[in-house]
Amino acid sequence: MTKGPTGPKGGAGPFFEDFDLGQRIRCPTPRRLGEGEAAAYIALTGDRTPRYSGAAGLVHPLVVFHTVMGQTVRPVSLNARANLGYAGMRWGGPVRLGSVLSTEVEVLGLKENSNRATGIVWVRTTGRDQDGREVLSYVRWVMVRKRGEAPTRWLEAPSVPSVPGPVKARELCLGGLDPLPDLQATGGRHAFEDYAPGERVFHLDGQTVNASDHMAFTRLFQNSARLHFDAVLTHGDPLVYGGYPISLGYAQAFNGFENRLGLAAVNGGAHANPVHAGDTLYSFSEVVEADPLGDAPVGALRVHLYVLKGVEPSTVPALAVRAADGKGYREEVVLDLDLWELVAKRG
């Protein structure tokens, strides 16, 4: 007998047919983020952002992100065929070490694909701390496998939501910024005023991805998507969780953004090409917009963070991230993350 009285257990995860418009799902498992997660994050990424290394006692914004994202894997994306995009991602301010995060998703849109094998699910994801305070919110859309061939009502009558546009600088959370980085202590002489739109910042460090590192990183956030861990399933080459190049690139970007305070928003992100163990990742940033935020002690920089594999971008004059035919990214680009960073002003 392989079934219990209430049917088989060991869930194969949600299929497209399991979602409904307006549905709200509490995601397992509430997670406490403490000193252990902070140290493991540094060991797995090399992140050196002063605000998340020293006395402030804060959880790194990307630890918040990966935790929330990991909590949505089981109820949303265990059977995802593709992670199509994010939008409108905003952090709700500092999270103290020791906080316990829980995540809820709400289904915003559904569209069955014409192949009848998959559909697209749009969800609003909201992470909260133990006091119910919102720590992260974003819209994400993923392509999810269908359980069967019978068409759903979302084939003929899809419900496609409007996706948030770029976050505006004035919408960024500026609470809890104290203490600001000490421009003498961070090792970087560049303040907000020193950055200009159009500027490229090369981060120079390369990091070769090891199988253990990317898997430990993904497990740290209790993300259980199978294709990251199973060499049999993936014909010998597990796919690196897309969040790992985000964190490696962000860690590398300390070199050039030493006085950053941590991510405030992500306007969108493209996982342009897959990463596997053995790839060596490099990154650079392109400043798109600089907003002084009035009299605030920090300014906001809108930046594209590009992560590439196998190519050190500072060695390629006028490197183009787009493919020669203008369609999509060149094959070395693995990530294009359109983000808002807060950077301390000179004073």
Place this chain on the structure above:
Amino acid sequence: MTKGPTGPKGGAGPFFEDFDLGQRIRCPTPRRLGEGEAAAYIALTGDRTPRYSGAAGLVHPLVVFHTVMGQTVRPVSLNARANLGYAGMRWGGPVRLGSVLSTEVEVLGLKENSNRATGIVWVRTTGRDQDGREVLSYVRWVMVRKRGEAPTRWLEAPSVPSVPGPVKARELCLGGLDPLPDLQATGGRHAFEDYAPGERVFHLDGQTVNASDHMAFTRLFQNSARLHFDAVLTHGDPLVYGGYPISLGYAQAFNGFENRLGLAAVNGGAHANPVHAGDTLYSFSEVVEADPLGDAPVGALRVHLYVLKGVEPSTVPALAVRAADGKGYREEVVLDLDLWELVAKRG
């Protein structure tokens, strides 16, 4: 000169001749288990058990087990040829993060083997916290190398103790169960009442074992048995510590046992076949007995947790864990762990 005034140091570990009946040994090194160990455990196994991920502040029962087991390696099993079995393993209730565990072993039985090269040592292992409270106790028997060829008195007159039978459901520790898992928050709809003897639960997730992961796991628990770490000694293929597949299988078993509270007892365990880096592990559970424990808010399930290498068990109809000739396990089975799990009732 390679010896000090009191003889050579750098102990080669105990040999069969070093044990005596009734001998009690305090094991090095008292170990504090805190947030760091909790995070490292999750990063190395992917465990998602809600009780050990969130606000409760408890040490995972398997972290207790591996710590206690690791503490016995140096005084008992550094020269073990084989880990023959465990029995009567019971946890003594929740262990709070920050506890300091110490372990004592008592020699229960001794039998020299007829080959005069090895002998069997039975020990009662008891782990305690800083207040002397028992947190784990079990009987284990191991085959240990002899130092020399001269026979011991345990060749002619072995002392073979009676090994505990299966733990009875009413012997399980039910203290400190609050708060119970919230059946809405765990991501699993199955309560104790939904499990039935004979049922197989497939956990579906596969995990390829990396060299770094199994060694870091074993070092985390200060287990220094050489064959897990030394590629020269092992002709290029260090043996994975048998505790790692226990933890990986238990982590995988969250999928199907989402409302579990953590191991309460182990009746016995067989490390049926060795695991090496590169193996991909899968698991399933077979429910053997379900005891409602009277009016308790949890029930007890006796379960065999099977871990296999290279075979996803849900894809094999009527999979037999025994070898075709009925003698021992089939070669893909690496672990058969006979355990008691407490699971929250519906209400």
Place this chain on the structure above:
Amino acid sequence: MTKGPTGPKGGAGPFFEDFDLGQRIRCPTPRRLGEGEAAAYIALTGDRTPRYSGAAGLVHPLVVFHTVMGQTVRPVSLNARANLGYAGMRWGGPVRLGSVLSTEVEVLGLKENSNRATGIVWVRTTGRDQDGREVLSYVRWVMVRKRGEAPTRWLEAPSVPSVPGPVKARELCLGGLDPLPDLQATGGRHAFEDYAPGERVFHLDGQTVNASDHMAFTRLFQNSARLHFDAVLTHGDPLVYGGYPISLGYAQAFNGFENRLGLAAVNGGAHANPVHAGDTLYSFSEVVEADPLGDAPVGALRVHLYVLKGVEPSTVPALAVRAADGKGYREEVVLDLDLWELVAKRG
């Protein structure tokens, strides 16, 4: 545009021309060392020193060392061609978990090499906790690349400082030793009185170095030197950070020095040959001097800790660490660390 208004960012690190005599540099990034770092250190090294595993709540002396060393990489040695030596390294007593360490360097000497491509920089490195208390201090000298070919004044008029000689036993910090190791609980029967100059202690354990382990170790300490991480830059074989064999050897040396209290000083150290992933490391210690420190409850042992690759030193009778021609070390020796260790006395 690849430059901002104040020039390019993403620093390529200091070159020889960037240093000046008497210059003081505050190193980024102040780092909090807590339970997470303690657990990660044990997982990555297998260290079992009782004082840093149990209830005492102290940071391992080598965690202090690697943190301070890592903080100096960006301002001093990112472009180092070779790590030439350390001297006069003393720890300032116990560091409590939760301390925040900051590091300052002072340039003591400068000498341009006759090849005009590199120069030697001598620095005094001082690590302090959040109260300004000195936790570690040492002199280090490194060969650093020049930015250009134009000679500096340090070619014609080098300033070569006198380097400290061996630390004297009476200079060792003896504060905060309580509680002393319990000679019954550590698993080692050897007290200070049992060691004698000339004695060799074989530590027996071998550890094969994995790519993930050495990189995670190096990242844990926010050491960003590129050649440890980038397989493209290093033609497929990243160089293991020299601190990793220090920590692995020290962890192995628990077997034979069970009643040690942790490093008190390092007189000098030679990274005799490089280590790469795949190497298996073994170690032994040679006692050079034993100082009872008067009536102190501990004595001081001056010890050379030798780490070798591919050779288990206990299997080689009268193993010589020097090469056959007497010049330098034999090729299997990767580390010769001349240190002072405090060891509990018998009573």
